[in-house]
Amino acid sequence: MQFILKTALLFSLLIGATEVMAAKTSEPSLSLVWQVTGLDIPESVLEVHQGGQDFFLVSVLKGDYYSKDGNGDIAKISKNGQLLDSAWASGLNAPKGMAISGKFLYVSDIDEVAVIDLKNGAIVNLIPIPGSAFLNDVVANKHGDIFVSDTGAGKIYRIRNGVPEIYIDNVPSANGLAIEKDILLVGSGSQLVRYNTASEATLITQMPFGLIDGIAEVKCDGYLVSVWEGQIYWVNSDGTKTLLLDSSTTGIFTADFAYSKKRKLLVVPNFFSNTVSAYRVTY
Ligand SMILES: [Ca+2]
Numbered sequence: 419m420q421f422i423l424k425t426a427l428l429f430s431l432l433i434g435a436t437e438v439m440a441a442k443t444s445e446p447s448l449s450l451v452w453q454v455t456g457l458d459i460p461e462s463v464l465e466v467h468q469g470g471q472d473f474f475l476v477s478v479l480k481g482d483y484y485s486k487d488g489n490g491d492i493a494k495i496s497k498n499g500q501l502l503d504s505a506w507a508s509g510l511n512a513p514k515g516m517a518i519s520g521k522f523l524y525v526s527d528i529d530e531v532a533v534i535d536l537k538n539g540a541i542v543n544l545i546p547i548p549g550s551a552f553l554n555d556v557v558a559n560k561h562g563d564i565f566v567s568d569t570g571a572g573k574i575y576r577i578r579n580g581v582p583e584i585y586i587d588n589v590p591s592a593n594g595l596a597i598e599k600d601i602l603l604v605g606s607g608s609q610l611v612r613y614n615t616a617s618e619a620t621l622i623t624q625m626p627f628g629l630i631d632g633i634a635e636v637k638c639d640g641y642l643v644s645v646w647e648g649q650i651y652w653v654n655s656d657g658t659k660t661l662l663l664d665s666s667t668t669g670i671f672t673a674d675f676a677y678s679k680k681r682k683l684l685v686v687p688n689f690f691s692n693t694v695s696a697y698r699v700t701y
């Protein structure tokens with residue numbers, strides 16, 4: 419009897435300890451909220467706050483990654499997942515990463531960066547990037563500098579006052595970018611790397627496979643990170659990580675997402691599936 423009581427006590431203590439550990443190490447979970455269909459290869463999503471309105475812009479490649487076919491668009495989606503305009507901006511080739519600085523949207527387009535008026539979607543300038551091969555993601559810092567990754571040439575460029583220059587060289591398969599204060603987070607192939615202001619690299623973590631595409635800081639100790647081939651991870655700042663979603667086995671890609679802190683919403687372009695899927699993030 420005493421043995422049974424002791425065992426029961428030990429068991430309940432263990433259960434209690436497990437619950438505490440689970441609470442301390444709880445990872446976010448994702449639940450599908452809405453989905454938009456009919457976008458011809460969406461690569462990147464950006465949340466926009468403008469004139470009291472919140473919405474999402476989506477770069478739509480149409481065709482392959484590198485053809486100057488003139489048919490690429492930027493689509494506009496409401497905060498609740500309605501397709502408002504499939505061609506809010508048009509006349510691009512294979513648009514990919516997007517960032518806002520001031521009143522303008524900067525979009526990478528193969529070997530140049532298109533500058534688009536946020537008021538009306540008109541292309542107001544094109545900034546050629548000399549020597550570029552396959553421009554991909556774009557981020558802006560609060561000083562107005564624009565950073566652009568080049569997956570083909572393995573470089574990161576900085577555009578300052580409209581003038582591009584090589585900012586970091588030798589970044590193999592540079593794709594996803596995020597910026598927090600003056601620290602640049604870079605997806606370099608399967609590696610998530612942090613660059614300080616002196617462009618010194620620190621490896622945060624290495625994914626099992628694939629090309630890191632979307633990176634977003636969610637809170638001070640963690641990031642959401644997507645692998646293009648269909649995986650989404652939660653990555654702690656110490657590099658430990660948890661796989662939150664795996665559609666790689668079903669061939670549904672997860673490209674350069676937007677994360678809305680306000681809505682706790684992860685908005686993922688599914689590339690070849692021609693869909694954009696929005697997930698509620700619970701943590
Ligand atoms: Ca195209």
Ligand SMILES: [Ca+2]
Binds near residue numbers: 514
């Ligand atoms: Ca990308």
